[in-house]
Structures are given as structure tokens and as C-alpha cells.
Amino acid sequence: MIAALPPPPPTIQAPAPERSAxxxxxxxxxxxxxxxxxxxxxxxxxxxxxxxxxxxxxxxxxxxxxxxxxxxxxxxxxxxxxxxxxxxxxxxxxxxxxxxxxxxxxxxxxxxxxxxxxxxxxxxxxxxxxxxxxxxxxxxxxxxxxxxxxxxxxxxxxxxxxxxxxxxxxxxxxxxxxxxxxxxxxxxxxxxxxxxxxxxxxxxxxxxxxxxxxxxxxxxxxxxxxxxxVGIERDIFEFAHNRPWTYGILCVLLAALTGWLASRIFRRS
CATH class of the missing domain: 2.60.40.3880 (Immunoglobulin-like)
Structure with missing residues (x-):
């Protein structure tokens, strides 16, 4: 005697995606x-x-x-x-x-x-x-x-x-x-x-x-x-804008130091 197969499960339809008004x-x-x-x-x-x-x-x-x-x-x-x-x-x-x-x-x-x-x-x-x-x-x-x-x-x-x-x-x-x-x-x-x-x-x-x-x-x-x-460029930019006088003085000192070092190097050569 062959047993009856159970009925297939009901088909579940996915709900339609809601769209905003x-x-x-x-x-x-x-x-x-x-x-x-x-x-x-x-x-x-x-x-x-x-x-x-x-x-x-x-x-x-x-x-x-x-x-x-x-x-x-x-x-x-x-x-x-x-x-x-x-x-x-x-x-x-x-x-x-x-x-x-x-x-x-x-x-x-x-x-x-x-x-x-x-x-x-x-x-x-x-x-x-x-x-x-x-x-x-x-x-x-x-x-x-x-x-x-x-x-x-x-x-x-x-x-x-x-x-x-x-x-x-x-x-x-x-x-x-x-x-x-x-x-x-x-x-x-x-x-x-x-x-x-x-x-x-x-x-x-x-x-x-x-x-x-x-x-x-x-x-x-x-x-x-x-x-x-970002990086060192940002630090220099913010320092120059937040402390312009200090930045200007440091630039002058750096330029003077660079010129002095260059004169010493070329004098020895």
C-alpha cells in the first residue's frame, strides 16, 4: 500500500518593495x-x-x-x-x-x-x-x-x-x-x-x-x-595663519642661517 504524499507547502510571494511617495x-x-x-x-x-x-x-x-x-x-x-x-x-x-x-x-x-x-x-x-x-x-x-x-x-x-x-x-x-x-x-x-x-x-x-x-x-x-x-603641510599652514609674526621671524632667521652656512661652505671650498 502506497502512502499518500503530503500536499506541497503553499507558495509564499515576496511582498512588493515599498516606494516612497x-x-x-x-x-x-x-x-x-x-x-x-x-x-x-x-x-x-x-x-x-x-x-x-x-x-x-x-x-x-x-x-x-x-x-x-x-x-x-x-x-x-x-x-x-x-x-x-x-x-x-x-x-x-x-x-x-x-x-x-x-x-x-x-x-x-x-x-x-x-x-x-x-x-x-x-x-x-x-x-x-x-x-x-x-x-x-x-x-x-x-x-x-x-x-x-x-x-x-x-x-x-x-x-x-x-x-x-x-x-x-x-x-x-x-x-x-x-x-x-x-x-x-x-x-x-x-x-x-x-x-x-x-x-x-x-x-x-x-x-x-x-x-x-x-x-x-x-x-x-x-x-x-x-x-x-594633512601632515606637515597642515601644521605649517596652521602655524603660519595662527602666528604670522612668529612665522615671519622664523623664516627670516632660517634664511639668514641658510645664507651663513652657504657662505662658510663655499669659503672652505
Whole structure:
């Protein structure tokens, strides 16, 4: 007599993964970086950081991603060569305050094709819309028959000085615009590379990942990146900034000692 086999166990179906309301109901972007901290030492020759993320788009409308990375602000001192009585001299220095030490934009296509001029200017996205504070110095002149009219010392030359700031930073690879810097590697998944040159300033960097749809910003993800000195370089940097007088005196003494030793060595030879 053959015993009846027991019935098979009931089929257990795995529950469907839950999705947040923000993922299913609205367009948004999420991003992260492979490394949020860069250590700078004597062997630092630059670094490349990969920024990656995903676009959650429940609609059929296409989207664009724009990555903006801004480094710590620092003053910029500029002079211009002027000819005076046949002699070329440096003009009075102009100090720009609030110019970022590093600025990079990467996008899926040209910024002008993603959003209009006014939208980019309002968000401060792109080198052309970068906010650089003008010098506070001013003078009073008489113009159009009105006395004591306050005019910026740069006047109409402000744009030329501003272009000079951007041109110098671009030549040092500190400012960069890449219209093809954001690449979609899969449906909704994208990546971009942040190239930090060896002269990149230390401090805290801020990254904004904008998601555009039909020329309008619909979502943004904010990230931070820290570039800091380590080792003996950091100790010297902090000592020089915390005790500048002591650091200056030690440099003078070290230079004098080096010169004295060199004179003794060459005298014997």
C-alpha cells in the first residue's frame, strides 16, 4: 500500500518593495559622491571625484541634469598695465571679494538649451551668471548736471575686470564648463566627474545637482566636499595663519642661517 504524499507547502510571494511617495508621485533627483573628503599633502597632484545619482521621473517628459560645484570664496587682487608718459606701470589694484576659488559646471547638454537666460541668472548657474562681488570703493562725480553722483570706481570697466578674473581662473583649471559632463549610464542613472587641480584651494566645497524639466528647475540635491591639508603641510599652514609674526621671524632667521652656512661652505671650498 502506497502512502499518500503530503500536499506541497503553499507558495509564499515576496511582498512588493515599498516606494516612497516622493519617488512615485513627483520628479526628483538624488546624488552622492565616491569621496567626500580629499587630503592634500606634498605629493598631491590633483584628484578626480565621481559624482553619481539617479533621476526618479514618473512622467514621460525628458529631464536634464546640471551639476554645479563651487569652492570656498576668496578675494582676488588684480592690477592692469597702463601706459603713463611712455612708461608701462601697474594700475591701482582692484580687489574682488567673494569670487569662488573653484567653480565647475557639468550638464547633459549646453546650459542655453536646458533653461533660458533669466532662469540661469536667477539660480547663478554657469560661469556667465557667476556672482562675483564688485569692489566697494566708489567716488563722487558730477554727471548730467547733477553733483555728488556716486559711481563705482570701476565704472564701465567692471565687466572687463570680471572677465579677467574668470579668464585667469580658467587658465589655472579652477573654472570649467563641460556641456557634456553628465552622462546617463542607464535609465535614470547618471554620473559626472569632478576634476580638482593641484592648485585647488582647501576648504569646504558645495555641490548642487539640479534637475530641469521643460526649462524649469524641479528638484535639487545638495552635497558637500572637504579639501584639507594633512601632515606637515597642515601644521605649517596652521602655524603660519595662527602666528604670522612668529612665522615671519622664523623664516627670516632660517634664511639668514641658510645664507651663513652657504657662505662658510663655499669659503672652505
Amino acid at each position: 516622493a519617488t512615485t508621485g513627483q520628479v526628483r533627483v538624488a546624488a552622492a559622491m565616491t569621496d567626500a573628503q580629499v587630503r592634500v599633502d606634498s605629493s598631491f597632484r590633483g584628484a578626480t571625484i565621481v559624482l553619481y545619482g539617479a533621476v526618479f521621473n514618473p512622467t514621460d517628459a525628458p529631464t536634464d541634469v546640471v551639476v554645479v560645484v563651487r569652492g570656498p570664496d576668496a578675494p582676488v587682487r588684480l592690477v592692469k598695465k597702463t601706459r603713463n608718459m611712455g612708461v608701462w606701470l601697474n594700475s591701482r589694484p582692484v580687489l574682488f571679494e567673494g569670487a569662488p576659488g573653484f567653480y565647475m559646471t557639468a550638464s547633459t547638454r549646453s546650459l542655453g538649451d536646458i533653461a533660458d537666460f533669466g532662469q540661469l541668472r536667477r539660480l547663478g548657474v554657469g560661469v556667465d551668471h557667476l556672482r562675483i562681488n564688485a569692489p566697494q570703493e566708489s567716488r563722487t562725480v558730477t554727471r548730467y548736471g547733477v553733483r555728488d553722483v556716486v559711481v563705482s570706481r570701476l565704472g564701465e570697466d567692471y565687466l572687463d575686470w570680471r572677465r579677467a578674473v574668470i579668464r585667469l581662473r580658467e587658465a589655472a583649471a579652477l573654472y570649467n564648463t563641460d556641456p557634456d559632463g553628465v552622462e546617463f549610464v542607464d535609465q535614470g542613472l547618471f554620473r559626472a566627474e569632478i576634476d580638482l587641480p593641484a592648485v585647488a584651494p582647501t576648504g569646504q566645497y558645495f555641490a548642487e545637482v539640479w534637475l530641469f524639466q521643460d526649462g524649469e528647475p524641479v528638484s535639487v540635491s545638495n552635497l558637500t566636499l572637504t579639501v584639507e591639508k
